[in-house]
Amino acid sequence: MLFSSLYKAAILAASLVSAAPAHVHNEHKRNLVIVTETETVVVTASAPLVIAGASTTVSLDTVNTDFAQSSSYATIVKQAQVTGSAAVVDTTTLSSNTEVDSTETAVAVTTSVADTTSTSSSSSTSVSTSTSSSTSLSKGKGITYSPYTAAGGCKSLAQIKTDFERLTDYEIIRLYGVDCSQVEFVLQAKSSSQKLFLGIYFVDAIEAGISEIASAIESYGSWDDVYTVSIGNELVNDGEATVAQVAEYVSTGRSALTAAGYTGPVVSVDTHVATINNPGLCSISDYVAINAHAYFDYYTEAEDAGSWLLLQIQRVWSACGGAKNVYVTETGWPHQGDTYGVAVASLEAQASAISSIVSVVGDDAILFNAFDDLWKADGAQNCEKYWGINH
Structure with a gap:
């Protein structure tokens, strides 16, 4: 196996930072993944994911927007269980120095509502109507x-x-x-x-x-x-x-x-x-x-x-x-x-x-x-x- 010199150099310096057909081979999943210094919780939900916090309850699709409206610090998943068709998780408020990382949905830990709002955006559809192959890749x-x-x-x-x-x-x-x-x-x-x-x-x-x-x-x-x-x-x-x-x-x-x-x-x-x-x-x-x-x-x-x-x-x-x-x-x-x-x-x-x-x-x-x-x-x-x- 040959791997690029760029990859090897980067790795040496790296440190860990806290009704479709049956052949759906590579369809992406919706996961809420939260990583902290002490534990990681992954919740997979095909149905809406509901996060129940001390001051807010939000769905997966609007998690960032709704947390921006919360008066408390952002919350982080500590325990998870599946109930019925939706995954429900309990949350606990953490301090602002806790790092949160996610592949697909990240709940930003910030010290103020304004900070979260500045990085939040409600989901909107951006549909390209062009079928031209002129874009060079x-x-x-x-x-x-x-x-x-x-x-x-x-x-x-x-x-x-x-x-x-x-x-x-x-x-x-x-x-x-x-x-x-x-x-x-x-x-x-x-x-x-x-x-x-x-x-x-x-x-x-x-x-x-x-x-x-x-x-x-x-x-x-x-x-x-x-x-x-x-x-x-x-x-x-x-x-x-x-x-x-x-x-x-x-x-x-x-x-x-x-x-x-x-x-x-x-x-x-x-x-x-x-x-x-x-x-x-x-x-x-x-x-x-x-x-x-x-x-x-x-x-x-x-x-x-x-x-x-x-x-x-x-x-x-x-x-x-x-x-x-x-x-x-x-x-x-x-x-x-x-x-x-x-x-x-x-x-x-x-x-x-x-x-x-x-x-x-x-x-x-x-x-x-x-x-x-x-x-x-x-x-x-x-x-x-x-x-x-x-x-």
Whole structure:
């Protein structure tokens, strides 16, 4: 595995800073994640998240605005429980020197209402009506690819070959699964210099998935075409598996891959927050593979996406004891959707974010996504369909 000198230099100096189709492989989740000096609490809610505090009760979508109107210091999650269809958390008021960090929704700890108000913004929709491809985007080392039509069907070999004519600048192509004959088709569509980051998405069919990969490799390529194989995607973050279960899945996958003749890296991908909160994930993979998106950090502008991402790499590396390299397997910025704090979803913002990411951590990140995923539901911030870099 080759990692950029910029990444290594930064890591050495780093210190820890306190009705869609079934193949929804990479839909983003809404997590409220609060990190303090003493504990971390992650609450995942598909239904509205309600925060009950001493002086205010707010929903997830309006948490920052409503806290700005509170007369007390911002509150921080101390205990969490799921009741019915909504996650409800109890809060406790803390002093202003407590640092609060979040991937997707951060409750700012400030000393006055004015301070919070200055960084708060109610959610509004910024929809780009342009379909022009005139916005120039920087090219990174790798990019993710989904083999589905706008209606959710499987793209043909001819369609995938056409797509790949626009992806020749990327060294690594990440796939999430084996359905739709995607491994077979992509092996035929890619150039000889491109490598594949393959994935087993359904962990109840690991050996069957690896058998399909091996068959495609035998017919249309070699194991030299494979950069990495991942077993599972964001399983801990989504509450679908424990760290121990992920370890079992990776062990099963590694054994099947070895038997098929593969000797390269095997990983399980999760979010950077899930990895920080569950450092047991670090020892499972041959290197630490994370998904991280600056857009879901309420206080990060597009032009700062690269710096934000480097900080998350540093935090994960520190949480993992500096024992393994950290590689970002999914990061990007939507070109359409809601404005989320200072994060604007537009073509211009996407270009700025991608340029920043490529400039700061380009050799250590796979961009998300090659094309828009119009088969998805609108999802969080109404942006799930619109992460495509090739417009």
